[in-house]
Amino acid sequence: MNYPTPHIKATPADFGQTVLMPGDPLRSKYIAEHFLENPVLVNNVRGVQGYTGTYKGVRVSVMASGMGMPSIGIYSHELYNAFGVQNIMRIGSAGAIQPDINLKDIVMAMGASTDSAWANQFHLAGSFAPICSYEMLRAAVASAEEVGATYHVGNILSSDCFYGDDEGLPAALDTNTNWRKMGIMAIEMESAALYLNAARYHKNALCICTVSDQLVRKEYLSADERQTGFEEMMKIALETAVKLEK
Numbered sequence: 585m586n587y588p589t590p591h592i593k594a595t596p597a598d599f600g601q602t603v604l605m606p607g608d609p610l611r612s613k614y615i616a617e618h619f620l621e622n623p624v625l626v627n628n629v630r631g632v633q634g635y636t637g638t639y640k641g642v643r644v645s646v647m648a649s650g651m652g653m654p655s656i657g658i659y660s661h662e663l664y665n666a667f668g669v670q671n672i673m674r675i676g677s678a679g680a681i682q683p684d685i686n687l688k689d690i691v692m693a694m695g696a697s698t699d700s701a702w703a704n705q706f707h708l709a710g711s712f713a714p715i716c717s718y719e720m721l722r723a724a725v726a727s728a729e730e731v732g733a734t735y736h737v738g739n740i741l742s743s744d745c746f747y748g749d750d751e752g753l754p755a756a757l758d759t760n761t762n763w764r765k766m767g768i769m770a771i772e773m774e775s776a777a778l779y780l781n782a783a784r785y786h787k788n789a790l791c792i793c794t795v796s797d798q799l800v801r802k803e804y805l806s807a808d809e810r811q812t813g814f815e816e817m818m819k820i821a822l823e824t825a826v827k828l829e830k
């Protein structure tokens with residue numbers, strides 16, 4: 585695939601081998617300005633700000649994914665196929681559906697179950713199990729231990745629906761309850777497409793999320809709390825990027 589692409593006006597040399605992907609373009613800018621040394625803006629198509637700088641001497645990029653699987657599907661496809669990026673680490677937020685996972689905890693998605701049809705494009709005669717890169721997960725777990733974070737590793741749900749339409753349904757049909765029974769830790773909206781693209785193009789991906797919503801107890805982080813939970817996740821993500829470079 586040639587560059588520039590329809591959504592990224594840059595060159596391969598503009599990106600580090602690891603790209604951190606928050607959903608929100610403003611968060612990408614915040615990360616670049618607060619966590620990277622000498623950040624340079626490398627993409628701004630559609631306001632999807634991408635920066636490359638250094639952290640502990642390692643070149644690291646950060647670019648927003650937008651919300652949902654079609655959006656992260658586009659950006660990860662282009663980063664992997666046109667810009668030579670090896671590792672994409674989604675750094676997002678998620679809604680926990682297990683009672684023992686609390687607000688501000690970190691969830692690391694070893695697997696990403698999904699209600700999306702993203703895999704259909706690959707013409708597989710069965711269901712593919714989207715999983716993260718073991719190398720990235722191992723580095724992220726080691727980093728979470730160093731930081732002293734409370735973290736959970738397991739399966740998440742990447743859903744196409746933020747709102748859903750479960751109100752008034754019999755309990756047996758409640759979407760979150762049924763995924764909870766299968767051990768799903770939390771719900772977000774991007775990882776399955778990212779993991780599927782990484783598998784198809786022989787690249788590496790991992791999603792780590794801060795729990796911003798506890799959907800069982802209907803608890804939600806305040807804006808300030810979101811920020812502190814986010815700082816811990818950033819330390820884990822950046823230390824993981826350093827480990828991957830070695």
Ligand code: HPA
Pocket residue numbers: 677678679743745746771772773796797799
């Ligand atoms: N659902 C989907 N994505 C999310 C949620 C949620 O409750 N919270 C944060 N991201």
